[in-house]
Every structure is written in C-alpha cells, then in structure tokens.
Amino acid sequence: MTHVPADELESLALDELSRDRAAQVEAHAAACPQCAHELSWLRAERTLLTRRPLAQTAHLWAGIAARLRHPRRRPHRAWRISVGAAVAAAAAAVLVATVRTRPEPAAPQTPQATRQQRQRSAIDPKALAALDRAEADYRDAAKVLEAEYARLRPRLDPEMARRWDETLTRARAQLGESRAVAADDVNVRMRVLDGYAGYLRSLRDVVQESEEANP
C-alpha cells in the first residue's frame, strides 16, 4: 500500500488540508494502520500542546507603554560607578584565586592523591582576602542599587513594582542559597561571587527600567 506523505498527515492533523483532500487522507488512514498510527501521534502532540492554558498578558502592557513613551537612555548615574568598581574587584579576586590555587601537574589518581588535591584547593590566605574584598564590594554596590530602587519605587506603576519586587526576591533567594553552601573552598566561593553578580544584574536592570519609566 502506498502511504500518505508525512507532511500531508501533519497538515491533516493541523487542519490545514482542504476539505476534499482531508476526506481522502482520512479514508486512507482508516484502512492503513501505519498511517493511522502516525496520524494519532500527530493529533495527540497537537492536542497536548495546544490545550495548555494561556498565561495572562494584559498586565505586561503597562511596562511596554512606559518604554515606548520613554525610549531607553543611558544616563551616567552614580550607581554605575559602584557597580563597575564591584565588578572590577570581583574580576581581580577571581584572577587571584585562580592563580593561587592552580592545580599541580597531573599525577596518578590514587585515593591519597585525590585527598591531597582536595586539600590543595582549600583557599590560600591571600586568595581568601581577595574574595572577601570582592564580596564586600558587591555588597556595597548592591546597597547603592537597593537604595536607588527604594527611591524610585513609590513612583512606579504598582503592578510593575510588584513584578520587580518578585524578580529581586528570586535573585536574593538564589544568592542566599549559594552563600549557605559557601566554605573555604575556592570553587564554592567563586560561585557565591557569581550569585552576587546575578543579583547585581537584576538590580541594575530593575533600576534602569525604573528610571526609564520615571525619567
């Protein structure tokens, strides 16, 4: 038996065929188990995907309208300097930590060697100090941005402010999780710095959007 081409079966499942052609393909599928099986999968996939409820989107318009009224600007605000300094300090700390904990040349991996390597990845005091400084700089930059957001927030559309509060809460929670597992281990401490970087990025975006909504 000649089967119906796959793209025609797909078009039938997506209701794209003309009525006459759809009837012909249906008739073929009724007599052809292989095409019927393929058609049942195509229809199931479409049903599974399209029957999912759509998310509400009306609340997103306010943010779009605000951005259309006030196109993106790049003001030179004081907080940009704080963020830039924190990022530079973090980059330097990561460099120090990476250089000072660089692994020894590869050696046969016995359990004892693995234990020793793990001990070597414990933080060198200078790398630890650099990481502490970078973390402190990130904290300072976050404080500046949080204060800036607190200043702008009362003038924002309440729905927009609520969404941005949620964004920041989520970023803070992620940062909290990474800090909770931090110890004197370079890799874990660098993940904490990544967490700070993510939190600062969220804060920066929120402040920038707030400024654009309230020039």
Add this chain to the structure above:
Amino acid sequence: MRIASLQGEVPSARDRHSDEELLSRACAGDAEAFRVIFDRQAPGVRRFLGDLLRDDAAADEGTQETFVRAHQRLPTIEEPGKLQGWLFGIARMVSFEHLRRKRRDALPAAPVDEPVQVDRAPSPEALLLSAESDRVLDGALAHLAEERRAALLMRIDHGLGYGEIASAMGWPLQKVKNEIHRARLQLRVSLAGYLDEGAR
C-alpha cells in the same frame, strides 16, 4: 489619506480589523492599533517564550522586550500577512540573547541525544487522558535543544508554516524540516517512555 485612530472604538469593533490594517495604522503612529496587536498576539508570544525560557518572570520580561522591539521595527516588516511569524522571529532572538547571558554563569549544558526512531511506539491516546500529561509534556520539551524546540513549537503549537519558520529562525527550508522531524522523534521517545512505564 489620513488613517483614523482606533482610539475610542469599543472592543468588539476592534476585533474586526485585520492584522494588515492594524499594522498599517500602527506604522502611521496609531498607538491604539499597536495595543490591539499586542492584545491579539501577546498570549501566543508569552507561551512561546515560556516554553523556551522555562522561567515565568523571564518570559514576561521577554514578551515586553519583544513588543518594544517590534514597535521600533514596524516600518521594516515585509509581509504584513505574516505578522505572527515576524513577532516569533523577534521573540526567538530575545530568548536566545537571554539564554546566552544566563549560560555565561552556568555550567555547560549536557549534550542532547540525537533522536532514534520509535519502531513500536505505543498508541498515544492514553497520554491525553493522563492527569500527568502536562508534566510529562513539559519534561519531554525540556529535553529538546532550544532551537529545535522553538521550531517544533512554532509548527505544532502555533501553526506557523515551514516558510514562516524558516524566516523566523533564519534557516534554510530543508533545515527547518529536518529539525522539526528530529524534534518530533525526540519528543515521541520521551512520551512513549512514559506510556511504556504506565503499561508495566
């Protein structure tokens, strides 16, 4: 000829305008026409972004970014009849930029297995009746690489034609067909695996 604004029209009257007409009005500066375009297209764009980004807040922000960019590029649209595909092309860029930024901070993604043919796949009807079908589908979609997932969703969930998907993805037509075929096989392997488990 001056185009009258949609400002002041009742909602049911706005529904009568075609996409082409709305685009023409929006290009002429009618803010209300662009609002109607948003009302019509945003739910689909939001779902597409939700499926690509798998993060509700990011999908909301991506939807806003998509429509802001669309507004800036209104005069560049070449085929007003293919508004949905054009918007999905912008949304796809927005999502990939977001994922690229996110990936810089994350561990490298696990390689995605190439699909294999499901020779004796069970019948899918049981999936439609399962209370877990949404969760199973979500997991199956998560296994697809982002671009492949985007192409499949444009075709099956949003009903775009292969030509529109090719424009939105910036791919040759044959690549669109291959990627959607592979995505579908991969999706089926995951869904069939769930049905097999249920049959045991």
